[in-house]
Amino acid sequence: MYAQAFFVAAFGLAAIGFGVAVFRTSSMVRSALALLFSQTAVGCMFLAMQTEFLGVLQIMMMATEMSIMTIFMVMFMMDPGGLGGMDMSHQKRFSIGAGLSAAGAAIAVALLADWGPITAEAPDAAMQTRELGIEMLGRSMLIFETAAVTILTAMIAATAVAIPAHTLADNGNKEVSE
């Protein structure tokens, strides 16, 4: 139990530290990497809380996602290497205040609310995965399906905006828009 507490605290600190680092560096690539580490630390927290499946999933997904993000960084940021050391932020004081109050409020809720009895023992990993599958194909099937539709929508939407209209038009010998 203490071990669990230790690991949760340690990975939590790591997640927070990398999270802060995301906005402390002036290099975009480094920001993306910091976020990747932060998300991985979150995944590790899941593992420490005996939620293996989700933990692994988190680490894998975030690794992919952050890699893509890094590529975009390089594409779109003015100064991806952070060589100029320019500040990429604004309204800093308000944002710090907002961030602190947000965190403070959330902590207050966590501490003040009466969460009820704690369950000491977690189901084992195999059990968890099976139950999750049942949940997914039973009660939550419609949710699952909706998520799928959302993914489809995201694909259509992302392509629709990402591919310039005139490229398509040229290829299709169609009347150019506008």
Next chain:
Amino acid sequence: MSAVVLPILPPLLAAMAVLILRRAGPVLALAGATLSLGGSLWLLARVADGHTETLLLPGLPEMPLRLVAAPMAALLAVAVATVGTFVLIHAVGYMRQESHLPRFYGVMSLFLAAMQALVLAGDWVGLLAAWELIGLCSYLLIGFWFQRPEAADAASRAFLYTRSADLGLYIAVFMLIGSAGTSEIAASLEADGGASTAAGLLLLLAAMGKSAQVPLQDWLMRAMAGPTPVSALLHSATLVAAGAILLIRTAPLLTPETLFAVGLVGGLTTVAAGVIALAERDLKRLLAASTASQYGLMLIAVGAGVPLAALLHLLAHAAIKSALFLAAGDFQHARGGTGFDRLGGIGRARPRVFAGFALSALALAGIPPLSGFFSKDAVIAAALISPGAAWLAPLALTGTLLTGAYLARALRLLWQGSGNTRPVAGSAWMMVGLWALVAPAVALGLAFGPIEAMLDLASAEAEGTGAVLLGLLAAVGGLTLGWLVPAPRLLGPVHPWACRGLAIGGGLTAWVGRPAMAIARGCEYMEVLLHAAVLNMGRGGLAMARLVRSNDERRLYPAVLHIGQANLAMARLVKSGDERRIDGLIFALVAGVRSLGNRARALQSGLIHRELAISATVTAVGLVALFITLLRF
């Protein structure tokens, strides 16, 4: 159809016919008046035995219009019809040169009809209606030559004076209906306890307006701007008489206090109007003042508790005054005006007219055996026996004295001197009208006995002898003084004031008219203020908006961070006194709101981080507020 409508209907139909056909005015009007005279005579004959005839007409719900022919009403109807008929005959001659005659004859007929309705009205609503209608008719007749500014003014003034005083009648009528529970006049006369003092005083107010009693006498003199037959009708048996008739009819209702007030008003008027008449420089105006003075005498009689005397004097006066006016009308045509400066020697130039005039004047002064002697005698007798004799009797006698004086003065001024006399067209008609009225003026005294018998009202014969003597003395003394002593000398220091109509501080116009206009202007100012109030509401909005706008883009943003700045902004709001001027009532509000809108719009900075900051702030505030409510429970 009862015979009660006979006096009313013919002139009414004649009026409508004339106004619609717009021709044959004299014929129709005369026919109407004559038929009315015949009708009222027949009516008088029917009710002479003392019974009454009643006719109900649909009126207001539960307040039907009623026409009631009692002996007194019928008698008055006869008087009205008589005067009306002969005045109309006179007018045929007098008005020969005028245009717009249908209007004249139509309104004259309507006037007669309204007066007959007033006389015969058996309920308060009808009485009030007739009362106001004669006001309208007099407005139209006085203003017959509406192109002349003085006629237009006089008409407006006459209507306004009488109408304002009519408010008294309105309220009195409401009180009487309220206390009797019915609008029938007879019923409220019979009701126990009569009317309250307040109601009585209100009736008096109404009568004062119509009968031109002090201090409401001013309009009557100015009303001379109308055609002379109109004045003749107005002063003798119609408009001005209405006030006295009202008091005579309601005398049984009046409490002793009210009666005294009536007598006092009458007494003051008879003296004041006598003084004014003595100082007048115009024949018609003199006659008008005399009218007020004579009605003052009638009010004395009513106040003394002997309405019969008042009635008798009313009847006598009706004949006399109409005759006087008709004669004046003749003079007017002969000399192109009625100022005494023009009328010098007219008596000798037109002796037949002057004879009529003089006879009537003597009758009015109260020289036996002319009609005025008997009626005035009755009035003085009444004053002597009344509880307020100490006040009323001297006033009545002074009035009589003054009557003699101004009449003698008039006779002297008409007789002496000289001027250019023009031939008068239509003189025959005028002469017929005049002499037909002089006759009753002379001889009506003979009829007083039967009338008294018929009406069955208390008279004041007890003190007869003393009254006769005193009255005669005053009349003769007055005549002598008037003939011998010029008016300025007679009146002494009062003369200039009397020339101004005894106006106190600018007259009633100044006392009532100016404040009314001041209030009106106040209301208009109030309108401006109201607009300004709406405007200020708008300014408030504007100020709020300015508070917001002064925080422009750059300042607004810190304002979200430091709420303390709101205080500063409030201070600025207070200081900013020089609001932009907006010329619009609610538009100022709109402008204010629009500025608020601009403020709202400024929040939409287009910079997403600032917008998000606002969202975050509001969310945080909401969260805290919800937490606080949670703690409270």
Next chain:
Amino acid sequence: MITVLLLALVTGAILFGVGVYGALSQTNLVMIMMGVELILAGALVNLVAFWRFLHPESYSGQMFVLVVMTVMALEMAVGFGVAIARFRAKGSVEMEEAGDLKG
């Protein structure tokens, strides 16, 4: 055990705070998206902790975690789509340069 729950919740709360800071302070669309990712990470930590220590029998908690992960991925995907379109039209994805529409 309560300490572990609270440790996790506090971690989630701080991640949320850092995310909020990032979302509000960054001038670049991609950096703002990173802030959003951190907020969602905080939510994930909360959800897992709640599931583990309070309601291990209720698998809709785990389902929710999956949904949130989907959300993270999809938002990122479409976000990049929007970023590409914006970059093509304007040559930058700086928020400060996107202030034409206002009022």
Next chain:
Amino acid sequence: MLPLVSITLFLPLAGAALILALPRPAARTVHGIGIVTAALTLAGAMAMWLRGVNGTGFSQVEELQWIPAIGAAYRVGVDGISLPLVLLSAILFLVAFLFASSLRERPRAFVALALLLETTAIGTFTALDGILFYVFFEVSLVSMYFMIAGWGHEERQRAALMFFLYTLLGSLPLLLAILGLYLGSPESGFDMRAWIANPPLEGTAAMWALIAMLITFAVKIPAVPLHTWLPAAHVQAPTVGSVILAGIMLKFGTYGLVRFALQMTPEAFREAGVVILVFGVISALYGAFAALAQTDLKRLVAYTSVNHMGYVIVGVAAAALTLDPSVRAVALDGAVLQMFSHGLVTGALFFLVGMIQDRAHSREMGEFGGLLKTVPLLGWSFVLAAFASLGLPGLAHFPAEFQIFLAALGSAPAAVVVILGIAIIAGTFLKALREAFLGEPRQYRHAMPDMSVRELLAVAPLLVLTVATGVAPSWVLDIIHRTTSALVL
């Protein structure tokens, strides 16, 4: 039985639809349709008149399900309070169409709008359903806004906007009150008959509802100090608009005061009666004095409306304050007859002022003089209307004001000070007559022909009815009295 009320109510709407349906009709056709429709509507109203009313409750009721789920239905019917107003609307609209028949500026839209207004006016008076009433009440606003904004004088946009904002702001509290009545009524319906028979609210709720209604109706009537929209709107409105606005739409306020405030929250009304009475007295006197100060003829007439409507308020308040049913009947008789008379007289006055303005392009009294000589027919018509307006016996206002004052004295003696108003109004009109109509005729820059046949046709019926109502008020009062004498509060 023919559904007369509905036919009368929707005839004008049908006429408007016909006009809009015709492709490019000539102006003559449009005006012809307008006049014929209005005449038919008047025939319908007269038929309703002949059918008459019962003593208690409503007569000629027609009912149709509308939104049964919330208890709203199409219900129309009349009683002695609304029937005279329906007749008045039908008459005034007919003469308004006659008067407007020379209009050449977008006649199609104008006539259609006016016909729509006629339906809403009759609908407001006949509606027996809360929602239906509100619907008609509001639509009339919109139509009037467009009439002022489209065909008014110089500053019309402003005036129209002000009118609209003011009265809409005013009418929304009524919506709240209607909702309150609806939620308070046991069977949750909008049937006004039920609301009248069993007032659904009591205590504080009733008082709030009453206050809301009073705000609405005070704006509409208009009562001081919420009257400031009236002169502006009147001055800028086209003549026909002024006539309809003053002749009919002001009655919405007083009608609502009786129908809603008095009948649906009688207890609260009685409690607040003195306050309402004071407002009425102030309105009447203030309107009279403000009129006295005017130099613009149209504004003058507008302010006299404030005065006359103030009398109506006094009458209604007197009816609420008295405990004696006969006094109450007198008060309400007077109030309702006053609405009817005011429609006739003020309608005529606005027509006449409009004619003067059409000729001389001015309304300032000071710029006229001797109009009686210049345009005798018009001038004498004005004199007649003016004397009617100042309450001369034999003309329409006298019986009404007589009854109102009588009842006021009976229930609250102090209120009789309001009678000063008739002297002030007399002064007002005498002053106006003196300045503009009497005296020496002036030279005018524009041709000043006397009334044309069209104008005569518009004014004469009103003047005839004014005299008829004044001489023999019983033809109207019989109908009114049948209801007011049976009224239970």
Next chain:
Amino acid sequence: MGRDLALLIPEIAVLLTAVGALIAEMLRRPRSALTVAIMGLLVATGLTLRLIGTETTVFGASFRIDMLSVWAKLILLPATVLAMLLARVDVRGTVREGTVYSLLCLATLGALVLAGAGDTMFLVLGTLLTGLATFALVAYPDTDPATEAAMKFFVFASVTTAVMIFGLSYWFGATGSTLLTDLSRVDAAPIAVIVGLVAVLVGLGYKASLVPFHFWAPDAYEGGPLSIAAYLSVVPKVGALFALAQVVRDLPADSGWPTAIAVLAVLTMTYGYLAALVQDNVVRLLAYSSIAQSGYFLLGIVAVGSSTLALPSIIVFAAAYAAMNLGAFAIVASAGRTLGEFGGLGRAQPLMGIAMVIFLLSLVGIPPLAGFVGKFLLFAASIEAQFTWLAVVAIANSVLSLAVYLRIVVPMYKTTEKVVRAPDTWSGTVTLTAFAATFIIGLAAQFMLAGSVG
């Protein structure tokens, strides 16, 4: 399971329609993409009709088939069809035509998911689904304003959605369930309930463009194509408001949600109309007006649970709002985007003028138009729920709204010599349909209320 799917047939039909439109796009048959989309949506509407009166849930209470969700379909599917007809004008002949129709269908599906949400995850997914589709719809013209609008829209959406998800995690902690119905039995951790409530208000508030989460809306409406602005102002908004109604149905009242929503209502109405008052761009004006109109919906939501009129009033107003707002946008599509372009419109095109006046008056709430009936019921509901003051504020705002809408009406009838082109077939059809609906809903509200109110 079979029963559950049978109840979901309309949603499935919408999804298939989206796919069908996409396939037509791939076949380069944009015209038939429109046909497919419209037919599909109409079929889905028709399939919904038999569900009227159903009150049930599917998939373990996670999705509700009730009055709100059924009427959401009946209102939003036709509204989408109208928006599609408007979009046809914008996208005709471009390569994105089919994609746009498809995305419209998907976004509508998201709104329907929101309207029937019985589970917090549906709130998340519904918000995301509509969001993702509409980002693309706003951005597709690829112009500077469009992409700027899309970017702001995206940032606002992602931040608020993330905050909502974070807050919803506490609801799971408090109840151990993601079902909304389970919220009603929570009593242990009211703080957590409040945090969740605020989070939901943030997330759904952004979608429904409630103040202060509305900032994206005017920019997105102005920057994106007009048809999309029309769509955004109706479909996602109504979906989110219905979702809010679904959420508060189960929330314990002592969490203070009625007051919170009432305050939001006041802010939204007032701010919306104030800002609208100073706009010269009609699209922005209508954007702010639609923000304010969302505030009116909240009057009904405040009364959920305490007034039987609450849900019917929201539904009727949603239908009215959809009709009049789409109609107004359709007119803007033909007339032009600035107030100046409206000058003399009423005289040049009388029928268009009348239609616009009717739409605007209906938005104000003048009887007997649809907007009046809706607002009337909303006021009644809030008064019955003891929120009389809110009704008073709403009524005061109605006056303000009058000033806003008159700013369009007044110039329309000024005399200016101006040639206004007649509306094309598509927006003409939309105008006509919306016009008819504005009247019919006003006069025939009983069909919508039948059986729903005692």
